Amino acid sequence: MARALETHVLETHRLEAYNTAKQSENKMHDDTVARRFGFAGGLVPGVDVMAYMMHLPVRQWGRAFLERGLMDARFLKPVYDGETVEVGGSESDGVLTIEVISRGELCATGSASLPAVLPTFALADFRDVAPIAERRPVGASSFVEGSWLGTAPRAWPGATGVAYRADIRESDPIYAHDGLGHPGLLQKVMNRLLVDNVILGPWIHVGSRMQILSVLQPDDEITARAKVIGNYEKKGHRFVELDALVIANGRTPLAHCHHVAIYQPREQAAA
Template sequence: MASEIETYRVAAYNTAKQSENKMHDDTVARRFGFAGGLVPGVDVMAYMMHLPVRKWGRAFLERGLVEARFVRPVYDGETADITGAERDGVVTIEVESRGELCASGTASLPASAPAVSIIDFREVVAVAERRPVSEHSYELGQWLGTMPRAWAGDDAKAYLADIREADPIYVHEGLGHPGVLQRVMNKVLVDNAILGPWIHVGSRMQLLCAARAGETITARARVTGNYEKKGHRFVELDALVVGNGTTPLAHCQHVAIYQPREQAAA
């Protein structure tokens, strides 16, 4: 029998209103049939991770496994309810907003973090000159890198405020929120092509080590899928997120629509 977990309620916030991805802009998003700019999927996933961190604490940050799939948008200023139920060591998580299911996923705590070798993931740098996105931007089997990024000091505090995270573990223990690792996965796409409006569809993340606040983070990613489905062009990535150039932080699979089918006239 499943055991219910206390609901976590968030006043959703669109952190990407000024970003290059105009799917977070109200006007552009409406052209694609949405009610307004989308709250980034990586931030919705950050909301979801509150439940397993509350349940397992630092152990989850060190070796937790989380998967998320985004099915409907969460909008700026709307209330998002994150609910969970545990059965046989697996927490099923759902995000509801406006009475609709917006995201679903699972979280669990393996007995130990799986062994992942950094040498199996090729280190490359992001392209020096990005080109407009096309179906050839992410070639199957291609290795992609990111520009280094750190969330330190005021940036780390601002990030926790942006995702409405009040769990004291990050500040008290000097830890980085795993949501920043998902932001780095988005950076893989952005740092290697000039994208139009695009949509993060889903992710699977096996945490390997608790990130420290202020670490410089990069990703080493390989393109494992590039295909068309229902008029959209999808890309799939398999990546190792690395801290300070040496420490594997998470093994991630990331799926995005990098060229969406336009659903409404401009």
């Protein structure tokens, strides 16, 4: 007879959401524009909601998760600036099931685990390309399946890394104590694969899967290389899917990521 798996409820991580992207090029984070698409206000970026979720596995496994953790997240409903957010869930057989609740609604779901064996990815398997020299407005030729995308290098050293952790309301002392970067920054670079290469209208990050391959150092210069593996219509929206490697200083793989976004919401695609 198979043994029954024990489930342990996780301590809830509570915070006040903050919209870090009010001034960004993506006007889905702007109150006025977001309301035109049926939202109550500007959306807190999905990458920041995923960063909220990362608090639980880091609390569970500490530095080990920052070195080799696996996490996925799916964003179901918006999180808005100033709202109380509760990140909770449970642990069973080494897997965390995570939920994000705001306004009494389920806004995001995900899971996290700590693989016993760390997969390896060769830099040569991900084509090293620079971001496009001249971005063009989003259209039918954007994000062709099989094409490759790159990003401009970015870094969050010193005070900028501290400010980022404050923005995502991260209270775990491990980052300051051990001198480490927060893995949410890897997801911010994933978003740059889109905006460094195409002039987008309002768009929405809907989900990600990330296998961390190495701990992020605060002074690392981060880039990403991605192959477009999906470009399709669903319920009137245009979606793009990316298979990417995030890299430190041009040589060290930091994370393997699968990134999904609506790059043309149906209201915009029909315009």
